[in-house]
Amino acid sequence: MAELVFFSGTMDCGKSTLALQMDHNHRARGRSGLIFTKMDRMGESVLSSRLGLSTTAREVTDRLDFWDELVEFATTGHSVDYLICDEAQFYTPEQVEQLARIVDEMAVDVFAFGITADFRTQLFPGSRRMIELADRVQVLQVEALCWCGRRATHNARVVDGVMVVEGEQVVVGDTKPGTDTGLVEYEVLCRRHFMRRMNSTAARAAAASPDTLPFDLDLCPVPPC
Numbered sequence: 001m002a003e004l005v006f007f008s009g010t011m012d013c014g015k016s017t018l019a020l021q022m023d024h025n026h027r028a029r030g031r032s033g034l035i036f037t038k039m040d041r042m043g044e045s046v047l048s049s050r051l052g053l054s055t056t057a058r059e060v061t062d063r064l065d066f067w068d069e070l071v072e073f074a075t076t077g078h079s080v081d082y083l084i085c086d087e088a089q090f091y092t093p094e095q096v097e098q099l100a101r102i103v104d105e106m107a108v109d110v111f112a113f114g115i116t117a118d119f120r121t122q123l124f125p126g127s128r129r130m131i132e133l134a135d136r137v138q139v140l141q142v143e144a145l146c147w148c149g150r151r152a153t154h155n156a157r158v159v160d161g162v163m164v165v166e167g168e169q170v171v172v173g174d175t176k177p178g179t180d181t182g183l184v185e186y187e188v189l190c191r192r193h194f195m196r197r198m199n200s201t202a203a204r205a206a207a208a209s210p211d212t213l214p215f216d217l218d219l220c221p222v223p224p225c
């Protein structure tokens, strides 16, 4: 029975790596698949992992209709067993509905990968629809870590070293500084430090401050917080 599976987790937890691995494993068993992504950090029509692997992919635009795309592909004599859909948080809710229909009516497996929430902790519309429609939502096993060592659960946006909670929902960027968007970068944090807006830069500054009292520095470097 074909399935719609949403593999989710924070940024930098290995989603794109898993997407590439799943494509490899299914292809190695003679199944044929199509790879889609949207606004990958490395550019258009590429699915890239921070481990260094990448592959060409079909770029998802807001106008793309997955159902029509597959029908057209099938009319050229090709068969499709599965779809790999990376950066699915950026898909429209209608596109997620098309993917569910492809699973149910074409018996094609859809493996989707994405973050659930943005830098304000709000669900992306595409991820919300995935959670609503998927047969399974699978949280990745590899845990990204907060600077304090706890499991990271939230994606923080950092501008010039300072965590921000206002701005456009979509700004493509990386968890490493100095990449494509220049000033905007992301850092994964545990909820505790996300709620305190305490990213690694702020924590380092607080630890270096002579005003910081020597208790529970990890949680509350600048009392009262």
Ligand SMILES: Nc1ncnc2c1ncn2[C@@H]1O[C@H](COP(=O)(O)OP(=O)(O)O)[C@@H](O)[C@H]1O
Pocket: 010, 011, 012, 013, 014, 015, 016, 017, 018, 048, 049, 050, 051, 142, 144
């Ligand atoms: N140099 C490295 N050595 C080993 N693992 C690495 C290295 N660089 C990145 N990784 C792994 O790659 C993961 C990020 O993979 P990626 O697929 O790009 O994540 P995502 O798509 O979820 O943002 C990191 O969590 C880490 O486990």
Ligand SMILES: Cc1cn([C@H]2C[C@H](O)[C@@H](COP(=O)(O)O)O2)c(=O)[nH]c1=O
Pocket: 010, 011, 012, 015, 016, 039, 040, 041, 114, 115, 117, 118, 119, 120, 155, 156, 157, 169, 170, 171, 172, 173, 174, 186
């Ligand atoms: C939190 C958040 C992220 N984004 C962007 C930043 C990256 O380009 C992708 C996530 O990619 P990854 O493969 O999971 O690292 O999403 C965004 O646009 N808005 C946000 O709030």
